[in-house]
Every structure is written in structure tokens, then in C-alpha cells.
Amino acid sequence: MNAATEQMIANQLSQRLKHETATEHERMHKLMAEAAVFSSKERYTQFTLSQYYFQKEIEHLFEKQGVAELIPDLGIRGRSQQALADLQDLGLQPKGEPLQSKNIEMPEALGWIYVSEGSTLGAAFLFKEAQKRLGFSETFAARNLAAYPEGRAKVWKRFVQALDEAGFDQSQQDRVIQGALDAFGYFGHALNRLDEMH
Numbered sequence: 336m337n338a339a340t341e342q343m344i345a346n347q348l349s350q351r352l353k354h355e356t357a358t359e360h361e362r363m364h365k366l367m368a369e370a371a372v373f374s375s376k377e378r379y380t381q382f383t384l385s386q387y388y389f390q391k392e393i394e395h396l397f398e399k400q401g402v403a404e405l406i407p408d409l410g411i412r413g414r415s416q417q418a419l420a421d422l423q424d425l426g427l428q429p430k431g432e433p434l435q436s437k438n439i440e441m442p443e444a445l446g447w448i449y450v451s452e453g454s455t456l457g458a459a460f461l462f463k464e465a466q467k468r469l470g471f472s473e474t475f476a477a478r479n480l481a482a483y484p485e486g487r488a489k490v491w492k493r494f495v496q497a498l499d500e501a502g503f504d505q506s507q508q509d510r511v512i513q514g515a516l517d518a519f520g521y522f523g524h525a526l527n528r529l530d531e532m533h
């Protein structure tokens with residue numbers, strides 16, 4: 336690969352997102368470990384509640400102006416229904432309402448969706464843990480961690496391609512990255528206060 340091609344790839348939105356949010360992703364690993372979400376059914380239920388609220392926010396963002404034009408397969412994305420069914424399996428009815436998404440528009444919305452879609456990759460590991468440690472599955476209590484029917488990698492690649500084909504200039508890209516940092520901040524906050532969630 337020559338230097339010009341390397342530079343072009345480095346400037347792609349998906350590459351910038353990956354690199355410029357890497358510290359936050361690393362922080363999520365640490366918070367997940369600290370939260371010990373597989374240590375008991377109760378902890379796992381609280382974690383699933385956090386996933387449910389996050390997914391509700393994300394699905395509200397799907398409706399924002401300009402999002403569907405860029406990501407044409409939104410219908411297959413989003414996991415709030417799966418998370419809700421999981422919560423039913425676990426005997427919990429969520430009482431809260433999503434609040435953040437009211438104030439988020441394009442292009443920041445895309446950064447939030449990036450965090451949600453990216454988290455489906457890490458969920459492969461989480462799904463295995465839920466199976467192994469708690470006996471849950473894609474039909475009971477761990478639906479929200481299961482792969483998309485087409486497979487995780489394929490659906491992710493299509494998302495990344497849509498991001499890179501959006502043709503955003505530098506400042507629009509900066510705003511997408513800020514949205515992703517905000518979404519990681521939101522999820523990190525949730526992981527820090529799983530006990531208070533209802």
C-alpha cells in the first residue's frame with residue numbers, strides 16, 4: 336500500500352471512529368469487568384435493563400432526519416425488543432423513559448449508532464459468558480446479545496461502508512466522533528450505576 340492510499344484510509348470516518356474512541360472502548364472493558372454482570376441473575380438483569388434503555392435511545396435516533404438515507408437497513412438493526420423480551424424472561428418490567436435522544440440530531444446521531452452497532456461485535460463474547468455462566472440463550476434472557484440473523488460481521492461491514500460512503504467533510508466527521516464519545520459516556524455512566532437502575 337502506498338503512502339497516499341494509507342493516508343486515504345486513515346481519513347475514513349470508520350477508521351477515525353475506531354482510533355479516536357479506542358480509549359473509551361478500553362474503558363468499557365474495565366467497567367464491564369468491574370460491573371461483574373454475569374456474577375448473578377440480578378446483576379445480569381440490571382445490565383440487560385441498561386441495554387434496553389440504550390437501545391431505546393438508539394432506535395429513536397433511527398427516526399431523526401437524514402439517518403435513514405444514510406443507513407438504509409435500519410429495519411434489521413436495534414435490539415430494544417429483544418432486550419425487553421429478555422427482561423420479561425428475567426421478571427422485570429422497565430419503568431423509565433429514554434431521554435437523551437430528544438437532544439441528538441445528525442451527524443452526532445450516527446456516532447451513537449456506531450457505538451451501538453460496534454457493541455454487537457463485543458456481544459459475541461458476552462453472549463458466550465451469558466450461556467456459560469447463567470445458562471441463557473438466544474431464546475431466553477440473552478436475545479439482545481445474540482448475533483443478527485445474517486451474522487455479526489456482515490451486518491457490521493455494511494454499516495461501516497455506509498459511514499465511509501457518506502462523504503462527510505472533516506468537521507462533520509468530528510461531530511460524528513463527538514456523538515460516539517457521548518454514547519460511550521452514556522453507557523459508561525449506566526455501567527457505573529447499574530444498582531440504581533429501574
Ligand code: HEM
Nearest residue numbers: 352353360363364367449450451453454456457458460522
Ligand atoms: C467486555 C466487554 C467487551 C468486549 C470483550 C468487547 C470486544 C470487542 C471486540 C472483540 C470488538 C471487535 C474489534 C475488531 O474487530 O477490531 C469490538 C468492537 C467494538 N466494540 Fe466492544 N467489547 C466490549 C464492550 C463494549 C461496549 C460496552 C461497547 C459500547 C457500549 C462496545 C463498543 C464497541 C465498538 C463501537 C466496536 C467497534 C470498533 C471499531 O470501530 O472497529 N464494546 N468490541
